[in-house]
Amino acid sequence: MADLISPRSLPVPTPSALDDSASQLSSIFAAESPSALPSLIPDREYILVGGQKLQNFSTVEADKVIYSLNTTTTGCYAPGAVPLARALNDTCSLGWFCPNSSAREPPQYCPPSDTCQATRLSKGTCPPQGVLEPVVCDAGYYCPPGGKQKIPCDKGTFCPMGSYQPIHCSRGAVCPPQSQRQIVTIPFGFMVTFDVLLGIIVAAGFFISRRRKQRKRSYASLQNLKELSNLDTDDIELIQKPGNLSQHPDVDEDLTSNPDFLVFMRYIAKIVKTKEVGLSFEFQDLQFEAKGGNKILHGVSGSILSASMWAIMGGSGAGKSTFVNVLMGKTKHTGGSIKVNGHHKDMSKYKKLIGYVPQDDILLPELTVRENILHSARIRLPMTWRDNGIQEYVDALISCIGLSHVQHSRVGDANKPVISGGQRKRVSIGMELAAAPMAIFLDEPTSGLDATSASSIMRLLKAISKLGVTTITIIHQPREQIFNGFDNLLLLGNGSQIYAGPTSDAATYFGSLGYIFPTRANPADTIMDIITGNGQEYTQDPAWSENAVNKLLEEWRTHVEEQTFEDSHHLNPTDTRQSTRSPSIISSPEQEQSLRQTMQKRGASWPAQTYYCCKRSITQQVRNKGSFFFEIGVGALAGGIIGLSAFAAKGQLFRGLYVPPFTILSSAVDYQSVPQVGLLGGMAIGLAASAPAVKVFGEEKLIFNREAASGHSMSAYYVGKMVSVFPRICLSSLHFSVFMGILATPLMSFSQMFAANMLYFFCVYGLASCVGMLVKREDGPLLAVMASLIIGVLGGVAPPLSKVKAWHLEGLWRLSPGVWFTEAYVSQNLLPLDYLYMLDMASRGMGFTLGHYPLDMWILFIIGSIYRIIAFVLLVTVHRKR
Known part of the structure; x- marks a missing residue:
C-alpha cells in the first residue's frame, strides 16, 4: 500500500499504456493465483499499483491490486467513503506512522470497513483505511518524530505500541529484538539469591544453637565476683560462707552447697541490700x-x-x-x-x-x-x-x-x-x-x-x-x-x-477457740478444714457445727479489738507474747530517696527494651518457620496468579482516546485493566497477609499485660514487635512483586511497584493487628481477611471512583488504603503514555488523580501507621480473656 499514490497525481494513460497495464495486471494475478485471472467490468475506471489507470476491464476479485472509482478520487479504500482531513499540513503526532502524507496531502481519516470497525470496538487496531490515513506505530517498533519511518526495536530495548523512541531495558532484563515489553530478571535473581542465603543463615543458626546448647559453661569465681560488688562486708560474708546460711533452719545444705546458689544469692544481695528499708x-x-x-x-x-x-x-x-x-x-x-x-x-x-x-x-x-x-x-x-x-x-x-x-x-x-x-x-x-x-x-x-x-x-x-x-x-x-x-x-x-x-501461733490461736490439732496431721490441712467450715472433727464444741466461718470472722474481730486495747493501754507490760498486729515501719526521707533512685535505675533503657523485644519476636518468627515460609509462598503464588491474569495483554494494560488530531482513530477505550490489576493485587495481598498478621500481633495479649504490669515499657514492647515484622513484610512483598512483574509486565518500574506493594502489606498488617486486638483468637484470621477484602473493594474500581464522586462519598472511599494503592498503579502505568492518549479524560472517567505517586505512597504509610496507633490503644485499653 505504500506504493499507492494520490489519485490527483495519476497520469492519463495512453492506449499502449493500457495494454501494458493489462499485461502487468495479468502477470501480478498469475503470480498470486495462477489458476484465476481477474475479470474486469467495462466502463469502470481502475487504478493499478504504481498509479496507472485501467479501463474497460471486468471486475477483479483481489482488491489489494485494483481499487474502485472512489479510491481514485478520495484516497479511501472503502467504496463510496469520504475522507476527513486531520490537519492542514503534514502533521504526524508522536507514536504515529504517516508514510504517505505530505504538506500538500496531509493525513486524513477514512470511514472504516465493517471488519475494521469490529476490531476497533474490541479494543484492537486495524490497517489504515486509506492511502493517507495514519496508523499507531506497531508494538515492537518505534516511529521517530515525523512518522515517516517504522524501525524495529533493537536488542536491549523494548517498544510498546505507539512508541516514538525505544525504551532501554533495565539492567539484566530480557529484551530480544522487536520486544514490546521487558521481563525484569534482576529482582528475580535477587529474590532467589536472598532465599538461598536465608536458608543458609537459618540452617547455620540452628547449627550454632545446637552447638551452644552442648557447650558447658564456666563460672566466675566468687572472689572475682566480690571485686565487682558493692555489697557490705556482712552481706559478702553471708554469701561466701555456706555455713552461715546452712545454719539457718529454713535454708538447707542442698542449696548452700550449690555454687550456683551462692552466685545467685550474691546478685540478689547486690540489688536488694539488707541494709535498706525494702518494701513493707x-x-x-x-x-x-x-x-x-x-x-x-x-x-x-x-x-x-x-x-x-x-x-x-x-x-x-x-x-x-x-x-x-x-x-x-x-x-x-x-x-x-x-x-x-x-x-x-x-x-x-x-x-x-x-x-x-x-x-x-x-x-x-x-x-x-x-x-x-x-x-x-x-x-x-x-x-x-x-x-x-x-x-x-x-x-x-x-x-x-x-x-x-x-x-x-x-x-x-x-x-x-x-x-x-x-x-x-x-x-x-x-x-x-x-x-x-x-x-x-x-x-x-x-x-x-x-x-x-x-x-x-x-x-x-x-x-x-x-x-x-x-x-x-x-x-x-x-x-x-x-x-x-x-x-x-x-x-x-x-x-x-x-x-x-x-x-x-496459728495452732495456739485456734486451740483457744476449742480446736484440737492432731499430732501426726499436717497443720495446714487442719487449718484449711477449719477456715472452710469443715472443722467439726477437730472440736467437741457443737457451736461450731453451724455458720462456722462467720463465727470465726467474729472471733477474730473480737481478738483484734482486745489486742488493740491492750497495746494502747499497756495493761500487761510483762506479757511476752508477740502481738498479732505487726508494727508499722515508716521509712525516712533518705530511705525514700534511695528507693526512688533504685526505681529509676531498674529496667533497661527504652531503646534496649525495643531491641530485645524485636530480637525476641524475630526469634519467634524463625521458630515458626512453617508459617513464615508459607506466608512468603502464598505471596509469590498470589503475585503469579495476578500476573497470569494480565499476561495476555503483553504489557498493554491501557487504551484511551488518542490525542488530537487523531482522536477519531481511537479504538474502544480500556479504562479497567490497570485499575483491576490494582484491585486484584490489593485483594491478593490482603488474603496473603491478613491471617499471619493476626497471629504475629494478636496472640500475646496476656504476655503484654504481664510484662506491662512488671514495668516493661508498653510502647517499647509494641514498637519492637512492629519493627520485627518489617523483614517479613519486605520478603512477602518482594516475592509478590517479582512474580507479578514478570508475568504482567506493567509499564511502572519494579521499584515503584515494589514500594506500592510493600506499603499495602504494611497497611494490611496494621489493619489485621487492630482486628486481633478486638476479637477472640480463633475468630481473628477470618475477620481480618474480611476486613482486608472490604478495603480492597473500596479501591475505586467497582463501583468506579468517578461514580463515587457523583455520590459525594469520595471522602469515605479515601479512608481506605485500597484507593491510594490502585491510584498509584493507575498513575504510573498511564503517565508514560501521556503523549499518545488523552489522560485527563481517562482520569475523569476513572476518577483517579494522576501524577501524585509520592503522595499516594505517603498516604499509604500514614494509614498503616494510624492502624498501628489504633491497635496499640486497643492493646492497652481492651481487656478480655483469650
Whole structure:
C-alpha cells in the first residue's frame, strides 16, 4: 500500500499504456493465483499499483491490486467513503506512522470497513483505511518524530505500541529484538539469591544453637565476683560462707552447697541490700466491691513487714487473689487505705520493684526456658548491668530452680507441650526471680509441682526473703515442711480475716477457740478444714457445727479489738507474747530517696527494651518457620496468579482516546485493566497477609499485660514487635512483586511497584493487628481477611471512583488504603503514555488523580501507621480473656 499514490497525481494513460497495464495486471494475478485471472467490468475506471489507470476491464476479485472509482478520487479504500482531513499540513503526532502524507496531502481519516470497525470496538487496531490515513506505530517498533519511518526495536530495548523512541531495558532484563515489553530478571535473581542465603543463615543458626546448647559453661569465681560488688562486708560474708546460711533452719545444705546458689544469692544481695528499708505494706479496712454490688473484700486490715515471708490461705471464693491484686495495685480498691513503707503511695509506681507469678503460666511457647527467663532479666534488671553479668545471673537462677537440664528446650503450649507442667511453673517463677524484685507475689506457686520441686522452690524463696525480699504467697494446702517455712500466715474467709499473724501461733490461736490439732496431721490441712467450715472433727464444741466461718470472722474481730486495747493501754507490760498486729515501719526521707533512685535505675533503657523485644519476636518468627515460609509462598503464588491474569495483554494494560488530531482513530477505550490489576493485587495481598498478621500481633495479649504490669515499657514492647515484622513484610512483598512483574509486565518500574506493594502489606498488617486486638483468637484470621477484602473493594474500581464522586462519598472511599494503592498503579502505568492518549479524560472517567505517586505512597504509610496507633490503644485499653 505504500506504493499507492494520490489519485490527483495519476497520469492519463495512453492506449499502449493500457495494454501494458493489462499485461502487468495479468502477470501480478498469475503470480498470486495462477489458476484465476481477474475479470474486469467495462466502463469502470481502475487504478493499478504504481498509479496507472485501467479501463474497460471486468471486475477483479483481489482488491489489494485494483481499487474502485472512489479510491481514485478520495484516497479511501472503502467504496463510496469520504475522507476527513486531520490537519492542514503534514502533521504526524508522536507514536504515529504517516508514510504517505505530505504538506500538500496531509493525513486524513477514512470511514472504516465493517471488519475494521469490529476490531476497533474490541479494543484492537486495524490497517489504515486509506492511502493517507495514519496508523499507531506497531508494538515492537518505534516511529521517530515525523512518522515517516517504522524501525524495529533493537536488542536491549523494548517498544510498546505507539512508541516514538525505544525504551532501554533495565539492567539484566530480557529484551530480544522487536520486544514490546521487558521481563525484569534482576529482582528475580535477587529474590532467589536472598532465599538461598536465608536458608543458609537459618540452617547455620540452628547449627550454632545446637552447638551452644552442648557447650558447658564456666563460672566466675566468687572472689572475682566480690571485686565487682558493692555489697557490705556482712552481706559478702553471708554469701561466701555456706555455713552461715546452712545454719539457718529454713535454708538447707542442698542449696548452700550449690555454687550456683551462692552466685545467685550474691546478685540478689547486690540489688536488694539488707541494709535498706525494702518494701513493707500496711492496709487498713481494705474493701473491694465488684460490679453488681458483690462485696469480695471487706474490713481486711494488717501489715506485712519487709523481708518477711507470708502465706495467704483460704477456701475457694475467700478473696485471696482479689486481696493480692488490690495490694499490688493491679485492682483498685473501693474502700480503705494502703500504705507502702508507712506512706500513702500509688502501688503502680512500685511495679518495677514487684514481681508477680500468676496462677496460669503465661509464657512464649516458641522460646526456650532460658530465653524466657533471660528476656525478663534483660528488661527488668538495673540498666547498669552488663550482659555477661546478666547471663551468669540467669545461669545461676536456672540451676537453683532445677531447670538446667531443659534450659535449651522450648516451652511449648497446651496443644504441643515440650516441657512438663511443673517445669512451666518453675519457668514462670524464674522469670520473676530474674528481675530480683524487692517484693514478690506468687499465686499458687506449687500447683503442678511434685513435692521435691515445691520444697526446693519454697526454700529458695525463703532464702531470698532473708536478704530483704518481701514474699507473699497464695498457697493451697501446702505440705508441712513448706507450711512451717512461712514466717506469717493470713487466713481469709468470705472476704475477711480469720487469722493474721505468725505461723507458729496459728495452732495456739485456734486451740483457744476449742480446736484440737492432731499430732501426726499436717497443720495446714487442719487449718484449711477449719477456715472452710469443715472443722467439726477437730472440736467437741457443737457451736461450731453451724455458720462456722462467720463465727470465726467474729472471733477474730473480737481478738483484734482486745489486742488493740491492750497495746494502747499497756495493761500487761510483762506479757511476752508477740502481738498479732505487726508494727508499722515508716521509712525516712533518705530511705525514700534511695528507693526512688533504685526505681529509676531498674529496667533497661527504652531503646534496649525495643531491641530485645524485636530480637525476641524475630526469634519467634524463625521458630515458626512453617508459617513464615508459607506466608512468603502464598505471596509469590498470589503475585503469579495476578500476573497470569494480565499476561495476555503483553504489557498493554491501557487504551484511551488518542490525542488530537487523531482522536477519531481511537479504538474502544480500556479504562479497567490497570485499575483491576490494582484491585486484584490489593485483594491478593490482603488474603496473603491478613491471617499471619493476626497471629504475629494478636496472640500475646496476656504476655503484654504481664510484662506491662512488671514495668516493661508498653510502647517499647509494641514498637519492637512492629519493627520485627518489617523483614517479613519486605520478603512477602518482594516475592509478590517479582512474580507479578514478570508475568504482567506493567509499564511502572519494579521499584515503584515494589514500594506500592510493600506499603499495602504494611497497611494490611496494621489493619489485621487492630482486628486481633478486638476479637477472640480463633475468630481473628477470618475477620481480618474480611476486613482486608472490604478495603480492597473500596479501591475505586467497582463501583468506579468517578461514580463515587457523583455520590459525594469520595471522602469515605479515601479512608481506605485500597484507593491510594490502585491510584498509584493507575498513575504510573498511564503517565508514560501521556503523549499518545488523552489522560485527563481517562482520569475523569476513572476518577483517579494522576501524577501524585509520592503522595499516594505517603498516604499509604500514614494509614498503616494510624492502624498501628489504633491497635496499640486497643492493646492497652481492651481487656478480655483469650
